Amino acid sequence: MNSAKNAPNPAKLTPNLGLKRRNSFGLDSTAELAYEITSADQLPALMTKLGDKKLAWRVLGGGSNVILPESLPGATLLINILGQEIFKSDQEYSWLSVGAGVNWHEFVTWTLDQNLPGLENLALIPGTVGAAPIQNIGAYGVEIGEYIDSIEAFDSVDHAFVTLPQEACQFAYRDSHFKQNPNRFIVTKVVFKIPKAWQARLQYADLTKQFAGSNSSPSARHIFDAVCAIRSKKLPDPKVIGNAGSFFQNPIVSAEQCEQLIKQFPNLVSYPDSNGKRKLAAGWLIDQCGFKGKRVGPVGVYENQALVLVNHGDGTSIDILRLAKNIQDKVFDEFGVQLEIEPNIL
Numbered sequence: 221m222n223s224a225k226n227a228p229n230p231a232k233l234t235p236n237l238g239l240k241r242r243n244s245f246g247l248d249s250t251a252e253l254a255y256e257i258t259s260a261d262q263l264p265a266l267m268t269k270l271g272d273k274k275l276a277w278r279v280l281g282g283g284s285n286v287i288l289p290e291s292l293p294g295a296t297l298l299i300n301i302l303g304q305e306i307f308k309s310d311q312e313y314s315w316l317s318v319g320a321g322v323n324w325h326e327f328v329t330w331t332l333d334q335n336l337p338g339l340e341n342l343a344l345i346p347g348t349v350g351a352a353p354i355q356n357i358g359a360y361g362v363e364i365g366e367y368i369d370s371i372e373a374f375d376s377v378d379h380a381f382v383t384l385p386q387e388a389c390q391f392a393y394r395d396s397h398f399k400q401n402p403n404r405f406i407v408t409k410v411v412f413k414i415p416k417a418w419q420a421r422l423q424y425a426d427l428t429k430q431f432a433g434s435n436s437s438p439s440a441r442h443i444f445d446a447v448c449a450i451r452s453k454k455l456p457d458p459k460v461i462g463n464a465g466s467f468f469q470n471p472i473v474s475a476e477q478c479e480q481l482i483k484q485f486p487n488l489v490s491y492p493d494s495n496g497k498r499k500l501a502a503g504w505l506i507d508q509c510g511f512k513g514k515r516v517g518p519v520g521v522y523e524n525q526a527l528v529l530v531n532h533g534d535g536t537s538i539d540i541l542r543l544a545k546n547i548q549d550k551v552f553d554e555f556g557v558q559l560e561i562e563p564n565i566l
């Protein structure tokens with residue numbers, strides 16, 4: 221057999237690709253060399269080439285959790301590996317294999333259509349399936365890490381494909397092994413393990429409120445609809461106004477520090493976290509500092525949720541980071557708490 225016949229098509233290259241419509245903040249940014257990856261087997265040859273030429277590279281998924289500079293030198297890998305299937309099922313679980321380029325919300329919708337409830341609390345999160353494990357996306361009391369069986373990725377250090385089982389992914393609040401090792405792994409596929417025994421997860425305040433007083437327990441579809449409605453009300457639609465969702469992580473402090481803060485600020489919003497620590501609502505802290513709805517030139521703080529920074533039009537990463545610094549300083553002066561930026565600054 222002629223081996224050239226079996227070689228994958230090389231990744232498609234577009235020089236000087238404008239990324240304004242490929243990042244939810246709507247930032248003007250140009251990728252010097254944009255490579256579209258449609259199949260994992262394109263990666264070894266491409267990564268060899270980039271290594272030989274000593275070119276910088278980074279991965280862009282859905283572009284919904286990044287802050288892009290005006291230009292991205294070297295190679296930008298646009299991951300468009302598609303496909304989703306239920307490939308195994310037993311009494312207790314279903315296993316799904318999903319390409320990294322699949323749109324997250326469309327995937328969640330598909331799982332419900334397949335009668336596989338579990339991911340409904342994570343509806344309407346922008347981005348791709350491959351980006352979901354990087355920051356361990358979470359909303360309304362559910363984090364994706366608990367539903368992941370394993371991740372398939374190209375390891376650029378060992379120049380080989382790897383399969384990382386859940387335990388190796390080190391999932392934590394908005395964190396993972398992938399986030400801790402930036403620019404090492406290129407996620408190509410995510411394997412999910414969804415339990416067949418399903419229970420509604422309504423402990424999160426907004427959802428509890430939504431279903432209080434209803435005498436029958438809601439279905440996964442009801443929860444999906446409720447999450448979509450709550451998110452649409454609280455979070456700006458990136459198609460209408462540029463944003464990257466929560467701009468800061470909710471800071472984690474010791475129980476003692478939290479108690480001290482509550483003495484000074486009795487309305488402080490906090491939640492229990494692991495190891496007896498407390499997680500503070502960063503949105504509340506920022507709101508208290510008077511930033512909600514504030515506009516600074518082309519950027520600002522969203523009027524319905526102070527944790528979200530928005531781009532009203534022609535804002536740049538510099539405008540956004542300047543506003544972010546201003547917020548961090550004010551919150552630190554007022555509460556002694558350091559806010560960490562959540563999206564990746566490229």
Ligand code: EPU
Binds near residue numbers: 361424467501502527
């Ligand atoms: N709050 C205010 N003022 C504000 C915003 C919030 O007082 O301007 C208070 C709220 O009243 C509430 C508390 O802060 O008591 C928490 O607010 P919310 O319920 O909106 O959730 P969050 O902690 O701000 C987190 C995630 C969101 C996720 C929601 C729902 C982080 C960094 N953010 O936000 O994730 O959708 O919970 O589970 O953990 C994202 O990561 O992009 C994202 C949107």
